[in-house]
Structures are given as structure tokens and as C-alpha cells.
Amino acid sequence: MQALVSKFRGSSLDARFMRSSVFTLGGYAMAQVLRLASNLILTRLLFPEAFGMMALVSVIMQGLAMFSDVGVSPSIMQSKRGDDQKFLDTAWTIQVIRGVLLWLTACLLAIPVATLYGEPLLAWILPCAGITLFITGFNPTRLDSANRHLLMGRLTGLDLSVQAVTVVITIALAWYLESVWALVISGIISSILVLTAYNVFLPGQRNRFQWEREAADELISFGKWIFLSTICGFLYMQGDKLLIGKFLTLEQFGIYNIGFFLASFPLLMGSMMTRKLLIPLYRERPPSESMENFRSLQKMRFSLTAGMMALTGGLSVAGVVLIDIMYDPRYLMAGAVVVLIAAMQMPQILVMTYEQAALSSGDSRRFFVLSAARAVLTLGCLYIGLRFGGLFGALIGQGIAGLAAYPFVVWLARHARAWDPKHDVVYACVAAAIIVSALWFNFDAVAELAAQ
Known part of the structure; x- marks a missing residue:
């Protein structure tokens, strides 16, 4: 037992990997338990059509995010400048600009998507759901720094805490509204809680708007292939929902x-x-x-x-x-x-x-x-x-x-x-x-x- 415990101690790569593995696995398992509990309750408060509607919305939101992904997070994780604040601030600036553009795109796509799927309600839901993409764009790069150095303990605790609060809010809204809007509103609230938690509780310097040419060139050079990869990744991971949702x-x-x-x-x-x-x-x-x-x-x-x-x-x-x-x-x-x-x-x-x-x-x-x-x-x-x-x-x-x-x-x-x-x-x-x-x-x- 002592030998096992010793593997988790210290700042070596092995120790950080072991701790991060436990936190990541445990955190994900707990997150899915919370999600399953919420799912079981919501299926009794809402009809299957609501889940189908939100599945379409989720696919579109993920598609927007993936079709515009320039690889900021993996770039920070693998770059030699991944701890340089100028590099991080430039990456954050790109991320914020992307978030604003994503929300505007969601608004523009609302009516065409509603027409394509024959669901007029999508014309109202998509612009509201797109607000989450705008908010997520302001998430600090301290999140990526924690992943870069395999420091997952506090990050896992924050994610679980926010999810637990969000589950309660979602169930309460579903009970009160009895419509798909409960899922939309709870998604916006969740993104606000995540942004607040990361800014308040994660260690590191606060991001500010900055554009360093050298950092931007590195991010764009690495990110151009990530951009294309995530477009393909979206089709690979979400193609089933796009096609099955149509058929x-x-x-x-x-x-x-x-x-x-x-x-x-x-x-x-x-x-x-x-x-x-x-x-x-x-x-x-x-x-x-x-x-x-x-x-x-x-x-x-x-x-x-x-x-x-x-x-x-x-x-x-x-x-x-x-x-x-x-x-x-x-x-x-x-x-x-x-x-x-x-x-x-x-x-x-x-x-x-x-x-x-x-x-x-x-x-x-x-x-x-x-x-x-x-x-x-x-x-x-x-x-x-x-x-x-x-x-x-x-x-x-x-x-x-x-x-x-x-x-x-x-x-x-x-x-x-x-x-x-x-x-x-x-x-x-x-x-x-x-x-x-x-x-x-x-x-x-x-x-x-x-x-x-």
C-alpha cells in the first residue's frame, strides 16, 4: 500500500500522470452519474420530442464550435511557449473573437436550419443556445495550463460542482416550464457558472487582450490543420445525428x-x-x-x-x-x-x-x-x-x-x-x-x- 501511495506523490511526470488519471477518470464517472440521474428525471418531466430537439441543437452548436476550432487548447498543451503569458494572452484573444463570431453565425443559421428540419421553434432556440458559445470564448487559458501540466484535481472539483448545481437548476426549470426551453436556459446558466468558477478558483494570471505576431503565427500555423481536422471530426463524431435526425x-x-x-x-x-x-x-x-x-x-x-x-x-x-x-x-x-x-x-x-x-x-x-x-x-x-x-x-x-x-x-x-x-x-x-x-x-x- 505504501508503495502504491508513493507513486501518487511528488511532482514527477509519473506522479502527475497517476493523479491526473484518477481525477480525470473519477471526475468523468461522477459527471456521468450526475448526467444519468438528471436524464432519468428529465425523461419523466419532458417528452421524447424535447430530447430530439435538443439533440439537433447540440449537434449544430458542436458543429459551429468544431468548424471554427483553430487548435488553441492543443497548441498551448504542446508548444514550447505554452507557459509564456504573451502567448497565452494571444491565444485567449483569438478564442474570444471566435466566440463572438460563433454566436453571430448561430443567429444567421437559425431560420435556414428551422426550415431544413421543418421545426419553426429552432429559429428561436438556436440564437439563445448560441449564447453559450459566446460565453465559453472568455474561458481563461488557465484551464489549458492545468491540462498541460497534468494538474487536474482542482479543475475536476470545479467541473463537478458546476454540473451538480446545473442539474438542480435544469430539473427545476423542466418541472416549472415543461418544455425544451428548460434545457436551453440551463445551458446558458451552466456556461456562466463555468466561466465564473474558472476565473475565481483556478491559479494563474488573468488573461487580457493582446496580439503578439510571433505567437499568433505559431498558433495559426499549428491551428490550420486542427481547423480542418475538427471539421472532419465533427462529421465523424456527429454525422450519425445529422443523418439519422433527417431520416x-x-x-x-x-x-x-x-x-x-x-x-x-x-x-x-x-x-x-x-x-x-x-x-x-x-x-x-x-x-x-x-x-x-x-x-x-x-x-x-x-x-x-x-x-x-x-x-x-x-x-x-x-x-x-x-x-x-x-x-x-x-x-x-x-x-x-x-x-x-x-x-x-x-x-x-x-x-x-x-x-x-x-x-x-x-x-x-x-x-x-x-x-x-x-x-x-x-x-x-x-x-x-x-x-x-x-x-x-x-x-x-x-x-x-x-x-x-x-x-x-x-x-x-x-x-x-x-x-x-x-x-x-x-x-x-x-x-x-x-x-x-x-x-x-x-x-x-x-x-x-x-x-x-
Whole structure:
């Protein structure tokens, strides 16, 4: 026990990584518990159409944010000037300008989007929801500095505190308003609370408006590929909602999102951990420098993949039972959705620890190539699946797209000398066993979804 505790103490990279891993994993798990509790209550206060409406709004908001992402956060995390205040203030200035432009864009898109989806209420909701993008633009770079140095304790505590308060506010608004506006208003309040908490409780200098040419050139040079990558990343991560939201009714789309929320918990958690933890780790211990660094990263990779596959496998096997226990009969179809989404995410979990290797070395161009390939494959397979197999076909298509993207991941990982074929072979076998077990155990529910 003493040896275990000693690994968490001190300021060494290993100690910071261990502490940050615990805080990140624990914080994310607690955040999802709060989100699930809120979700369970809100499904009894609001109708499925409200969740479908907000799912569309969320996709559009994320699309705006990702289509304009210039890589400020990863640039701060990997740059040699990541602790220079002039560099940080220039980055913050770019971030604020971006936030203002995003809100104006949300206002301009409101009527066209409402017309496209045949939902007049979207014309009012989008400009209001866009206020959150404006507020988020003022978040201090102290957030990125904490991630850069793997100092996650206080940050995790602040995020959980704000989320707990937001859950209470959202439930109260849903009970009082009984409409989708409860979710919109609570989102704005949450962004204000986050901004206030970061400014008051995170250590470091306050940001001010500044434009240093050298810093701006570095940020833009690195960020141009991140900008293109996040456009592709949006299509890759949110393409299902854009297409499924168009093909299905709002009620069906709301049910799909209930299933997606539960099934994607492990993958989203793993993505967040790799994004926050692996760039600093790859930066300070590049696998190309020594076999010792490669072995150290290999151990981390095996452990992280094992945890994510165990969680995802559990959800894929027990998805129908969980939905039956937690939700009322209106959401029963979500059980089969959980099973298939979790099973089809196995290829993504297999390779998620490789993706940050390129960014840690400043190679945002190769990261863009991977993102573009994934976007094309995902949208193509998703559309074909929807066209010929409905929702069932779309879910299978996502799994096929994940497999087809594997050569591109290997290409990126090999260039950074991070590829680990032993890891991939072992966990490919594990993933295949999990998929077969999930489909066998939930055959009736999956067959019913396929027949619709």
C-alpha cells in the first residue's frame, strides 16, 4: 500500500500522470452519474420530442464550435511557449473573437436550419443556445495550463460542482416550464457558472487582450490543420445525428439519443482521458526516443484499452436490461440501440490511444489526414446503412467504418513510432468475443430493431 501511495506523490511526470488519471477518470464517472440521474428525471418531466430537439441543437452548436476550432487548447498543451503569458494572452484573444463570431453565425443559421428540419421553434432556440458559445470564448487559458501540466484535481472539483448545481437548476426549470426551453436556459446558466468558477478558483494570471505576431503565427500555423481536422471530426463524431435526425422522426431521434448517451459513456470517457493525458505524456516521453519510453506507453495503452473494453463490453451485453430498468416503456427500443452502438464502437476503442501521438509532436497535418479519412468512411457507411437498412443498418455501418479506418491509424502511429501490433492483435480478439456475446445475449431485441 505504501508503495502504491508513493507513486501518487511528488511532482514527477509519473506522479502527475497517476493523479491526473484518477481525477480525470473519477471526475468523468461522477459527471456521468450526475448526467444519468438528471436524464432519468428529465425523461419523466419532458417528452421524447424535447430530447430530439435538443439533440439537433447540440449537434449544430458542436458543429459551429468544431468548424471554427483553430487548435488553441492543443497548441498551448504542446508548444514550447505554452507557459509564456504573451502567448497565452494571444491565444485567449483569438478564442474570444471566435466566440463572438460563433454566436453571430448561430443567429444567421437559425431560420435556414428551422426550415431544413421543418421545426419553426429552432429559429428561436438556436440564437439563445448560441449564447453559450459566446460565453465559453472568455474561458481563461488557465484551464489549458492545468491540462498541460497534468494538474487536474482542482479543475475536476470545479467541473463537478458546476454540473451538480446545473442539474438542480435544469430539473427545476423542466418541472416549472415543461418544455425544451428548460434545457436551453440551463445551458446558458451552466456556461456562466463555468466561466465564473474558472476565473475565481483556478491559479494563474488573468488573461487580457493582446496580439503578439510571433505567437499568433505559431498558433495559426499549428491551428490550420486542427481547423480542418475538427471539421472532419465533427462529421465523424456527429454525422450519425445529422443523418439519422433527417431520416427519423423527432421521437425516434430522441430515443436514439437516449441509447447513444448510455452506450457511448466508455468511449467518450476514453477519448477525454487520451486528449487530456496523452499529449503531455507523449510530449515529455516520445516513444521514438527510446525503447524505455515505448514500453512505458505500452503498459499505459494496455491498461487503458482493457478498462474501456470492459466497460463497453458490459454495456453491450446488458444494454437491453439497463434500459428496461431505468426508463419507461416509451424508450424500450433504446435497449437494442445501446447493444449495437457499444458493440460497433470496439474498433474505435482499439486505436484511441494512438491519435494524440501526432499532435504531441506538432504534426497536425497527419492528424488531419486521419480525421478526413474517418469522416468520409463514417458518412459513407452511415448513409448506405440508413438507405438500405434503416437505423439498424446505420449502426452496423458505423462499425464497418471504424474497421476501414484502421490502416490510417496505423500509418499515423507508425510515423510517430507509437504503433503496437501486439496490443492490436490481443484486443482485436477480445473485441470480437465481446461483439459475439452481446449479439447472442440480446438476439431478440436486435432482431426486432433490424425488422423495423
